[in-house]
Every structure is written in C-alpha cells, then in structure tokens.
Amino acid sequence: MKFEVTILGSASATPVYNRNPTAQLLNCNERQYLIDCGEGTQQQLIKFGFKASKIDYIFISHLHGDHFFGLVGLLSSLHLNGRTKPLHLFAPPALKEIIELQFLHSDTRLRYEIDFYPIDATKPEVIFKNNDVTVETIILNHRIPCTGFKFTEKKRLRKLVIEKLEEDAVPVEYYPMLKRSVDVDLPDGRSIKYLDYTTDSATPKVYCYCSDTMYDERYFSQIGGADTLYHEATFLHEMLDRANETHHTTAKQAAEIATKVKAKKLLIGHFSSRYKTLEALLEEAKDGFDATELATEGKTFEI
Numbered sequence: 001m002k003f004e005v006t007i008l009g010s011a012s013a014t015p016v017y018n019r020n021p022t023a024q025l026l027n028c029n030e031r032q033y034l035i036d037c038g039e040g041t042q043q044q045l046i047k048f049g050f051k052a053s054k055i056d057y058i059f060i061s062h063l064h065g066d067h068f069f070g071l072v073g074l075l076s077s078l079h080l081n082g083r084t085k086p087l088h089l090f091a092p093p094a095l096k097e098i099i100e101l102q103f104l105h106s107d108t109r110l111r112y113e114i115d116f117y118p119i120d121a122t123k124p125e126v127i128f129k130n131n132d133v134t135v136e137t138i139i140l141n142h143r144i145p146c147t148g149f150k151f152t153e154k155k156r157l158r159k160l161v162i163e164k165l166e167e168d169a170v171p172v173e174y175y176p177m178l179k180r181s182v183d184v185d186l187p188d189g190r191s192i193k194y195l196d197y198t199t200d201s202a203t204p205k206v207y208c209y210c211s212d213t214m215y216d217e218r219y220f221s222q223i224g225g226a227d228t229l230y231h232e233a234t235f236l237h238e239m240l241d242r243a244n245e246t247h248h249t250t251a252k253q254a255a256e257i258a259t260k261v262k263a264k265k266l267l268i269g270h271f272s273s274r275y276k277t278l279e280a281l282l283e284e285a286k287d288g289f290d291a292t293e294l295a296t297e298g299k300t301f302e303i
C-alpha cells in the first residue's frame with residue numbers, strides 16, 4: 001500500500017527564495033490528504049503533477065496565514081472546475097466563518113458541500129478514520145491554538161500462504177476467514193488453523209506532522225516511534241530566544257525531539273525567510289539526529 005508525503009510548501013511566514021508557505025500532500029493507498037494550504041498551494045499542485053480534484057480531505061493546523069491563505073482560492077477553483085462531491089475539512093472552528101464571509105461577499109454558492117469538522121485544540125482526539133488510515137490531533141504549543149496530525153495506517157489482514165493452502169487443498173471460499181484470523185472446520189472434518197496458513201501483515205506505519213510549535217514535552221508521547229516525523233525547524237539554534245518568543249523550534253531542538261521520541265526519520269521544514277540556503281539547518285539537525293532530511297518542495301518521502 002502506498003503511504004507517502006509530497007512537500008508542496010516549506011516556508012514560514014512569507015514566500016521567499018522559491019519556497020512557498022506550508023502545504024503537504026499525503027498519499028495513503030491512492031487517496032490524497034492535504035495538510036495545510038499556504039498561499040500558492042494550487043500552483044504547487046499543478047507544478048508537481050497533482051490534481052486538486054482528487055483531494056477529498058483537508059487538514060488545517062492553525063489560523064496563521066502561512067498555513068491557510070491558499071485555501072479559499074483552492075475551494076473556489078474546485079467549484080469553478082465543476083466539483084460536486086463533498087469535501088471534508090478539518091480545521092480550527094473560526095475557519096468556517098472566514099470561508100463563509102469570503103464567499104458571501106463574492107456571491108459564491110459552491111456546487112459542492114463542505115463537510116466542516118471543527119478541531120478542538122485542547123485535547124488530542126481521533127478526528128477521522130477509514131479503511132486506510134486513522135487521523136489523530138496532536139496538541140502543539142504555539143502562539144494561537146494549533147494542532148499537528150498523526151496519520152496511522154490501518155493494520156492489514158493477514159497474508160495467505162497460497163502454496164500451502166493449495167497443497168492441502170483448502171477451498172478458496174475459506175480464505176477470507178483465515179485472513180481475518182479465524183480457524184475453520186472443513187466439511188471433510190479437517191480443522192484448519194489460520195496460524196498455519198497465514199503470516200502477519202506488516203506493522204502499520206505512522207506519520208506525524210508537527211507545525212507550528214515550540215519545544216514542549218507534553219506532545220512527545222503522542223509522536224513516539226513515528227516512522228516519519230515532520231517537525232518544524234524555523235530557526236538555527238543561535239536564534240533560540242527568537243524561537244521561544246515566536247513559539248517556534250530550532251533545528252537542534254527538532255533533532256533532540258526526534259531522538260527523544262525514537263523517530264525513525266526526521267523531516268524538517270517551515271524555514272524562516274532569513275535563510276537563503278538551508279544547508280546550515282540540515283547540518284545542525286543531522287548533528288543531533290542523523291536520519292534527517294530537508295522537507296524540500298517537490299520531494300516525495302515514503303513514510
């Protein structure tokens with residue numbers, strides 16, 4: 001099953017040096033989930049060959065402009081391009097009012113429905129579940145209410161050992177039960193144990209998205225063991241005072257967090273516009289956590 005994330009925007013605050021404000025596209029089993037929608041997200045989708053019409057779920061972390069200023073434009077384009085299927089939007093409660101006001105004054109009546117889910121930023125909760133993935137909020141520590149998102153793949157059914165099943169002539173109609181860990185009694189009197197004919201499926205993978213936040217151990221338990229942890233790293237550690245003041249994280253701190261929570265891989269992003277190049281940020285993070293990569297725009301990472 002495909003489980004990967006493509007970076008559409010990696011800048012904080014303002015678009016600079018060919019970097020766009022934050023947005024990511026998660027592909028889980030060929031369904032697209034948009035995480036944040038900074039200005040320019042539509043253009044980035046086009047640039048990297050994605051169809052906005054395929055997105056059915058959008059998650060917005062908080063109401064700073066660099067995380068949602070691209071949203072109304074995207075919603076409007078979907079309408080103009082004839083969308084009729086509903087769109088599921090998970091976001092801070094006030095975003096509903098912002099969207100409605102914009103469309104009210106432009107006399108826009110969307111052809112499709114927005115199924116709006118207001119996020120409670122005071123406690124973590126499961127906000128979405130389907131056959132592929134579960135999405136849970138992560139309570140971050142930012143200047144305004146802000147949540148990260150934890151995407152956990154759904155555990156797949158057990159895998160059949162076809163060779164053995166055929167060798168012992170187990171009828172095909174019993175395969176689905178064995179996959180669901182059920183032992184079966186055949187009409188010929190044989191008892192078939194699922195453990196003898198199936199193997200366990202892969203351990204579900206976890207992707208954690210943490211932007212924006214300052215270092216705060218309260219959310220560490222939630223992101224423990226993530227296969228891929230995206231963590232903001234707005235500044236170099238020499239700017240720690242500024243990071244604390246603005247409720248952001250330094251590259252060194254992001255690495256420390258990845259180490260503490262035993263993440264397998266760290267992606268850093270949300271880079272300040274003060275950095276023209278990103279090597280120093282990468283170096284600083286790699287110093288503390290070697291398996292770090294820059295969340296560079298257009299790059300796709302397998303979770």
Ligand SMILES: [Zn+2]
Nearest residue numbers: 012013066212
């Ligand atoms: Zn931001």
Ligand SMILES: [Zn+2]
Nearest residue numbers: 062064142212
């Ligand atoms: Zn912010």
